[in-house]
Amino acid sequence: MNGNVISYTYDTSSSANVAYLKKIQYGQGTAANRSVEFILNNPTSAPRPDKPVSAKAGFRQQTDRRVTSIEVRAASNALVTRYDLTYSQDPDSLRSQLAAVQRKGSDGQASLPPYSFEYSFRAAGRGLFGNTEASFAPSSTSCWPDGGIWAGIGPSTVFGTIADMNRDGVGDLYQVTNAYSTSAGIVAVSLGTGTSFRPGAGKTCGSSSFGQGTQWSPYKLLFSDQYADGAVMDFDGDGYPDHLLSNGLTGLYNGVPRLLRRGSAGGFTEPPLHTSFELAHDWGFNNLGWTYTFDWNPYIRITKTTNGEVDVTIALADVTGDGRPDLVATQLEGPYEYYDGVADDPTWPSWTGWGVFVNRGLLTGSGGTWLDFGTRPLRWPAAANAAIQHDYQGMISTVVLADQNGDGLADRIFSNAVEYGYGAGFYAQESVPSGVGLLVTNTTCTVTGTYDLNGDGFLDHIDAQDTSSSNPSWSVRFGTGHGFSSQAKVFPSDGGGIAPGCVEGNGVNTVPASLRDVNGDGVPDRLRYQVGVRLNAGALDPSAETDPNLPTAVLPGLLLRATDPLGGVVEFTYLAAAQMKDASGSSASPGFSLAKPVVSRIRHRDGRAGTPAVVTKLWYGGGVFDYAEKEFRGFGTVITTQVEDGVDASQITSTYLTDRDCAFALASSETSLGANVLARETLSYQTVTGGGAVPDEWTKCLPATRVVESVEGNEAAKKASRSSGFKCVEVLGRGERVLSPTEIHREGDVGQQAVSRRLPAG
Numbered sequence: 001m002n003g004n005v006i007s008y009t010y011d012t013s014s015s016a017n018v019a020y021l022k023k024i025q026y027g028q029g030t031a032a033n034r035s036v037e038f039i040l041n042n043p044t045s046a047p048r049p050d051k052p053v054s055a056k057a058g059f060r061q062q063t064d065r066r067v068t069s070i071e072v073r074a075a076s077n078a079l080v081t082r083y084d085l086t087y088s089q090d091p092d093s094l095r096s097q098l099a100a101v102q103r104k105g106s107d108g109q110a111s112l113p114p115y116s117f118e119y120s121f122r123a124a125g126r127g128l129f130g131n132t133e134a135s136f137a138p139s140s141t142s143c144w145p146d147g148g149i150w151a152g153i154g155p156s157t158v159f160g161t162i163a164d165m166n167r168d169g170v171g172d173l174y175q176v177t178n179a180y181s182t183s184a185g186i187v188a189v190s191l192g193t194g195t196s197f198r199p200g201a202g203k204t205c206g207s208s209s210f211g212q213g214t215q216w217s218p219y220k221l222l223f224s225d226q227y228a229d230g231a232v233m234d235f236d237g238d239g240y241p242d243h244l245l246s247n248g249l250t251g252l253y254n255g256v257p258r259l260l261r262r263g264s265a266g267g268f269t270e271p272p273l274h275t276s277f278e279l280a281h282d283w284g285f286n287n288l289g290w291t292y293t294f295d296w297n298p299y300i301r302i303t304k305t306t307n308g309e310v311d312v313t314i315a316l317a318d319v320t321g322d323g324r325p326d327l328v329a330t331q332l333e334g335p336y337e338y339y340d341g342v343a344d345d346p347t348w349p350s351w352t353g354w355g356v357f358v359n360r361g362l363l364t365g366s367g368g369t370w371l372d373f374g375t376r377p378l379r380w381p382a383a384a385n386a387a388i389q390h391d392y393q394g395m396i397s398t399v400v401l402a403d404q405n406g407d408g409l410a411d412r413i414f415s416n417a418v419e420y421g422y423g424a425g426f427y428a429q430e431s432v433p434s435g436v437g438l439l440v441t442n443t444t445c446t447v448t449g450t451y452d453l454n455g456d457g458f459l460d461h462i463d464a465q466d467t468s469s470s471n472p473s474w475s476v477r478f479g480t481g482h483g484f485s486s487q488a489k490v491f492p493s494d495g496g497g498i499a500p501g502c503v504e505g506n507g508v509n510t511v512p513a514s515l516r517d518v519n520g521d522g523v524p525d526r527l528r529y530q531v532g533v534r535l536n537a538g539a540l541d542p543s544a545e546t547d548p549n550l551p552t553a554v555l556p557g558l559l560l561r562a563t564d565p566l567g568g569v570v571e572f573t574y575l576a577a578a579q580m581k582d583a584s585g586s587s588a589s590p591g592f593s594l595a596k597p598v599v600s601r602i603r604h605r606d607g608r609a610g611t612p613a614v615v616t617k618l619w620y621g622g623g624v625f626d627y628a629e630k631e632f633r634g635f636g637t638v639i640t641t642q643v644e645d646g647v648d649a650s651q652i653t654s655t656y657l658t659d660r661d662c663a664f665a666l667a668s669s670e671t672s673l674g675a676n677v678l679a680r681e682t683l684s685y686q687t688v689t690g691g692g693a694v695p696d697e698w699t700k701c702l703p704a705t706r707v708v709e710s711v712e713g714n715e716a717a718k719k720a721s722r723s724s725g726f727k728c729v730e731v732l733g734r735g736e737r738v739l740s741p742t743e744i745h746r747e748g749d750v751g752q753q754a755v756s757r758r759l760p761a762g
Helices: 276-280
Strands: 004-011 020-028 034-040 067-073 079-089 096-104 115-119 129-132 158-163 172-176 187-190 214-217 230-233 242-245 259-261 302-306 309-317 326-330 354-357 362-365 368-371 378-380 399-402 411-414 417-419 440-442 446-451 460-465 473-477 489-492 513-516 525-528 532-536 559-563 569-576 597-605 614-626 631-644 647-656 666-673 676-690 698-710 719-724 728-733 736-741 743-747 755-758
Antiparallel strands (some): 067 079, 079 096, 230 242, 302 309, 354 378, 399 411, 440 446, 446 460, 513 525, 525 532, 559 569, 666 676, 676 698, 698 719
16 A cells, blocks of 8 residues: 655755755655745845844754745646745844735736735834823822832942832832831832832822832842842742842841742742852852852952953853853952862862853752752853953943843843853854944943843844933834844934933932833833833834724734735734733733733724624733743633624633643633623543653643533523543553543433443554
8 A cells, every 4th residue: 555755855055053944745655746845045145134043952043044935846847836925024123024925826927916914013203102101190099100210329229110020021119118227118019000000908109109019028128130239030930030138248138137038929938048059068259259158248249340341250140041040150250269068179260161050940858948059050161251241330331141132042242243142151253233332331320221122032222312411312223133233213212300311220320210111011111200101112003093993013023914815804903911901900811921912803804895894802811821841821711702893792702721731722612692602612631641751751631521512592491412431541552652542422412312432442
């Protein structure tokens, strides 16, 4: 008996570590004489404008090809049909987007218009931010953010900022009361709704509402960004910001228990946990580091003057890409002194790269639970005497440690070059297109800096111009993932108020201005003292403000409109998952901080004049993200409501499983028209595990029962059909574990005889 044969051919000639599918040949028996061929652009004569680079796989990959045509050929190699693909480029990131697909017949001629596609993008001539949002104005139920960041004079002095403290994707207002006095104080958090910051239970806000939020800690824990005693980061990888306080003796922390306080939906937890540094050993870092015994010098971020620069030589940064900050030390801070409780270990000083203590998360043993950084650092390839980055405090920086290309791994970024990180070191420096001078400049505030301003995953550069004037401008070079745009785009800044030339406060001086995402849409908004909150316009279509039927999205590069050759159109509007609210106005997905855009409306038009559009609205709730596995598990509930002119709205409410084994599996569905329920479906599942030495090395989610009810608006007379008995056993065959159904049990309508059918095992 002859089967089919399929063979695949790849093009590996142009890009290191990248294989492009070139041809699929198939046919009956051994004759693979039919084909689908993918014709790629020539990377030399017709290079693609963008250069996507990623090191997620542990090695550098650059995609320099894209499909320009697809040819389908018959057995005689005769052309059956051909699809020609054309592309557009995002005006800021240059990212490639499929713009049109033209189908041609066997004669190579087109008889119909192409399929066309349009995407969200930042409109030319539009400013970065909208008008001041009135909902954030101070009132009894709205706490005033006052610029979004406050700091005293000196390092480690941030006593107010905006951060997502309860992991719902929306910014919250973090405040420390009585930060610089001998009086008692607390951390208070005014939880954000996306339109305001709420006071705590039994409290009210107003023009002077500092500290009126929910108590987050009974101690005055500053939101310091590593500059001295503490750091606020997600150390254990669960999505909640934690507070780490080293063994410093800063007067602000007298009487405060040290070490790690885990974040939660309601505050920092007590008592604090140890880290492996105190439990196992000390790293002296020339008596300047984060240690248990050197109490007199508490810093966990260290700077040092080298080669005329003030360099960061030890800091917390996620360089492995697992979502947890690691402790990074450079040779600039040597000599290193490792003490294991018995003697110094001198073996590591010969290494000229970096030493990375990898954050392994929380471990539990006989001594309790602690944050583990391992017993020894990884030897991290880096150039000799390479600083982590230059220090920001009143200085300038020509190198920054951040993710430039959006692959989740930290890179060393220069004004016209980059060293891509691959999770275990950095690749050799390579030149990139750029017109950027200094990456970061701090005077009394940040006047140039790097941010993801448009939410596309690429790092952008902002340079405030005419900072001494009352109405300065910002010169922005958007990131392309492979450097910055060579052409700057100038936007008017928001004049007036205090320090109008500042991009944001630097956490060292008292300049209340910041860029923070306050409404959870994935782009940073503008907060200014005496000005208020201005939302980032992003890629929103200005015309959609006056015509609500138009599709729109904040993030760039999302499909807005697809048009078929006959004129039919499907249009998509998006919201961020964090912007979905329940009936009370609270987050529809509490504990879900993923900045994930979701389709909130679909509008269908068939292209015929006079035919009404059909609109489908979508609501999502109960979103789940597995922070341990770093995987999206889906939404627990999705409601789709379809509206057509003159017809009652029909609605489908679907629920889904969101656990590790059965994520995205449909659990129930109910269809209604107006107030009448038409049909229901309910499913249950069983999970089978097995394979390998570990029983749950793999799992399979299989249906156990399925109940279908036909209601048609009359619950009393509904009919139901139930399928059950999808029982499975493990059968050993050919050395592999396979699954075999043993029985299918089907019940008829209510009151009728059930029918069962048993199947042979295996």
